[in-house]
Amino acid sequence: MKTRAYYHSLRFKITMGLLLAVIAVLAISSYLRYVSFRDLLTESLEHSVDSPGEAIEAQLAAYVRGRVILSVISIVVILLMSDVLMGRVVVGRLRQFLGVVKRVGDGDLDAKVVTEGEDEIAELAEAFNRMTDELQRQTRKLSTLNTLATTIGQSLDLSEILNTALDEVLELMDVGAGWINVQDEHGEKMRIVASRGLPEEAAMAHSYCLWNEDICTDVLQSGRSQVFRNGEDHSFDKPNAVGPLNAVEPLNGVEPLSTGLCPAAGYLQEDGLIFHACVPLKSKDVVLGVMSVAGVAASDPWMFTEDSLDTLTAIGRQIGIAIENASLYEELRQKEVLRRQLLEREITLREQERKRIARDLHDQTGQRLTSMIMTLSLLEEAVPAPEVQARVRDLRDTAAQVLKEVRDLALHLRPSLLDDLGLLAALRHYLKRYQNRYRLIVDFQPLGLDGKRLPPDVETALFRITQQALTNVARHAEAHSVTVLLEHRGTSVQLIVEDNGKGFDLAQVMDSRPHEGNLGLYCMRERASLIGGTLTIESTPGRGTAVFVRIPVEGGKGDDGQDSSAGGG
Amino acid sequence: MMDKIRLLVVDDHPVVRAGLHTLLATQPDMEVVGEAVDGASAVERALELQPDVVVMDLTMGEMDGLAATREIVARLPETKVVVLTMHANEEYLRQALQAGATGYVLKEAVDTEIAVAIRVVQRGEVFLYPSFTRVLLADLVQDGETDDRFQQDGYERLSDREKDVLRLVALGDTNREIAERLFLSVRTVETYRARLMEKLNLKSRGELVRYALRRGLRHDEVKDPLAGG
Numbered sequence: 001m002k003t004r005a006y007y008h009s010l011r012f013k014i015t016m017g018l019l020l021a022v023i024a025v026l027a028i029s030s031y032l033r034y035v036s037f038r039d040l041l042t043e044s045l046e047h048s049v050d051s052p053g054e055a056i057e058a059q060l061a062a063y064v065r066g067r068v069i070l071s072v073i074s075i076v077v078i079l080l081m082s083d084v085l086m087g088r089v090v091v092g093r094l095r096q097f098l099g100v101v102k103r104v105g106d107g108d109l110d111a112k113v114v115t116e117g118e119d120e121i122a123e124l125a126e127a128f129n130r131m132t133d134e135l136q137r138q139t140r141k142l143s144t145l146n147t148l149a150t151t152i153g154q155s156l157d158l159s160e161i162l163n164t165a166l167d168e169v170l171e172l173m174d175v176g177a178g179w180i181n182v183q184d185e186h187g188e189k190m191r192i193v194a195s196r197g198l199p200e201e202a203a204m205a206h207s208y209c210l211w212n213e214d215i216c217t218d219v220l221q222s223g224r225s226q227v228f229r230n231g232e233d234h235s236f237d238k239p240n241a242v243g244p245l246n247a248v249e250p251l252n253g254v255e256p257l258s259t260g261l262c263p264a265a266g267y268l269q270e271d272g273l274i275f276h277a278c279v280p281l282k283s284k285d286v287v288l289g290v291m292s293v294a295g296v297a298a299s300d301p302w303m304f305t306e307d308s309l310d311t312l313t314a315i316g317r318q319i320g321i322a323i324e325n326a327s328l329y330e331e332l333r334q335k336e337v338l339r340r341q342l343l344e345r346e347i348t349l350r351e352q353e354r355k356r357i358a359r360d361l362h363d364q365t366g367q368r369l370t371s372m373i374m375t376l377s378l379l380e381e382a383v384p385a386p387e388v389q390a391r392v393r394d395l396r397d398t399a400a401q402v403l404k405e406v407r408d409l410a411l412h413l414r415p416s417l418l419d420d421l422g423l424l425a426a427l428r429h430y431l432k433r434y435q436n437r438y439r440l441i442v443d444f445q446p447l448g449l450d451g452k453r454l455p456p457d458v459e460t461a462l463f464r465i466t467q468q469a470l471t472n473v474a475r476h477a478e479a480h481s482v483t484v485l486l487e488h489r490g491t492s493v494q495l496i497v498e499d500n501g502k503g504f505d506l507a508q509v510m511d512s513r514p515h516e517g518n519l520g521l522y523c524m525r526e527r528a529s530l531i532g533g534t535l536t537i538e539s540t541p542g543r544g545t546a547v548f549v550r551i552p553v554e555g556g557k558g559d560d561g562q563d564s565s566a567g568g569g
Numbered sequence: 570m571m572d573k574i575r576l577l578v579v580d581d582h583p584v585v586r587a588g589l590h591t592l593l594a595t596q597p598d599m600e601v602v603g604e605a606v607d608g609a610s611a612v613e614r615a616l617e618l619q620p621d622v623v624v625m626d627l628t629m630g631e632m633d634g635l636a637a638t639r640e641i642v643a644r645l646p647e648t649k650v651v652v653l654t655m656h657a658n659e660e661y662l663r664q665a666l667q668a669g670a671t672g673y674v675l676k677e678a679v680d681t682e683i684a685v686a687i688r689v690v691q692r693g694e695v696f697l698y699p700s701f702t703r704v705l706l707a708d709l710v711q712d713g714e715t716d717d718r719f720q721q722d723g724y725e726r727l728s729d730r731e732k733d734v735l736r737l738v739a740l741g742d743t744n745r746e747i748a749e750r751l752f753l754s755v756r757t758v759e760t761y762r763a764r765l766m767e768k769l770n771l772k773s774r775g776e777l778v779r780y781a782l783r784r785g786l787r788h789d790e791v792k793d794p795l796a797g798g
Binding site: 371373377411447485498 | 628
């Protein structure tokens, strides 16, 4: 309305101004015409006395007609000019407005329309400016929420998640104090696991029973966000619940608690607590904890709105999910640790057991058989009857055969070589037997290991991995030859077992879950990782398979440059 | 009649010692002059008795049969050592021979071979369990074969890239690692490798590594600008 009045007054002023100017021009020109007309009149009166009345009438009529036409033309011109001028003024402002709208549309939220005057355009401009301010605030909020989601989503460390989240929330909400409670493992007490802006004693001593009647406990138990403000508390059982914050009535039929602040907030009362908001940290409808923010009069004059509670509740949900993820991850991690420990124990025990049995076979059974052979041999010569002699001879041979078998059994369980003479000797021996058994050409190339012993667990693991890898080659590879490289260089030992067989599609075999076909590969990998090493397999169909094992070992006794000494020359 | 061969029997198992005692007592030219139950006491008794031949078990609790053999041979040049063991494998044989033993008898053949072995080593000759001789010969023949293969050399015919791949394969890098270091695809590395092995007439990774060693290529790693500090 104002704009229209303004517009009218403006048009009026312009029209009047133009009219005055035209009237002045007309007055002057009329006067000049009058002067000339008077002369003319006098002259004609002197010359024609016959009909003076007719002549005057004719002259006057012509004069009046001229006046009228001139006036009409002037008024039309004036009206046209005032419209053009009006248009200039209004369109110019609208154009500036449009420019700002375009800039805002392009994302420049700092662009502001200049507001002057009191008309509708100015009002519109003010409304527009308010809108961009709000937009700017919302954008900031969303970007903070996004940052928050990203930050807490990236971490799987609970303490890091909670502290980061709290910092972000306080910054977003623009308040000075906040804390996060979680239930203890017994579900009986709440304790603060992260806090900002709380007096030290509040943060330290804040562990209280869950049957306390305060809003934190209520939020934990009910899963509803709550705000305590100016001595009253207000519940919202859903984030978008409407209703003024200072309403005393329960919302949606939910009775607000008649209880007080939670203990931590109580510490802030002296500083002039204005509000204390509590939101649940939920994941899949399970409340895992409570996040609180509190504002005090001195530093947070800002009022907590329902909108803020919505935002806070939304953040609470995100944190809840992050907590859930972190605890699932932690559970998984612990299980993995346990699994590794069990596996390591299992492997160690098995090796020890095999070693013990092999030794027993060797020492006890073997020696008794040896003694038996000698005795039977003596007996054979001592008995005179050829028949009995032959029987004893058979017994002696059987004993020798059993001794061989016992020895092979012991070797199979765990080669004593590995303990007595080391990995190199054990591998050499194993490879020779393997080569004979499977009719494969085995090329064994040790480097940098002459006279060196590696730690027993490394030797055992490398021996077992080699065994496994070679068993795989014999069973699946259809290879003609296989190379076994064992090199100690610097601070690591590398084992490479490479065959020239048919190869396989590694991704296909290793991506599937462990089954009988790829279990051997998984076992080798586990074995390597248990002693801190890595195992890589490369295979291309038609080009064979290579297994690379790298195990870190204590830096050998210096001479790394000597690694060529074992070469063919 | 000539002097009997004076024997020291070393074994940690009483049944074996007793058996050996009985067995050797039937040999008219031999005489067991002492026994020992482990390496340390074996050295002690040997120094004391100065036997002609020591019959030595290798595995005695902690395996010190080898150490004892080394010590005895070093300190008593006239005394010979026959190893009597369950270990039917050339790794122990190698170790035993290096330690200075000149006889090696398996326990499963103790009754038929120990007396023979004692007489042979006493004469200053070597007695090995017959099947081992074959193994040793095979080793010798094989080594000779592998060595000859590298005489012809096509290194100069390799492209720079092939030389790079050769060096890195010899150093034990995986194809993926080589690909990353040389900014090539894994497939290309495989191709280079197959081609260079054909040019150099190398049949396996083992041969490739030995070739690189002979050529001193593995030491180039310090000069490799991509290897970093």
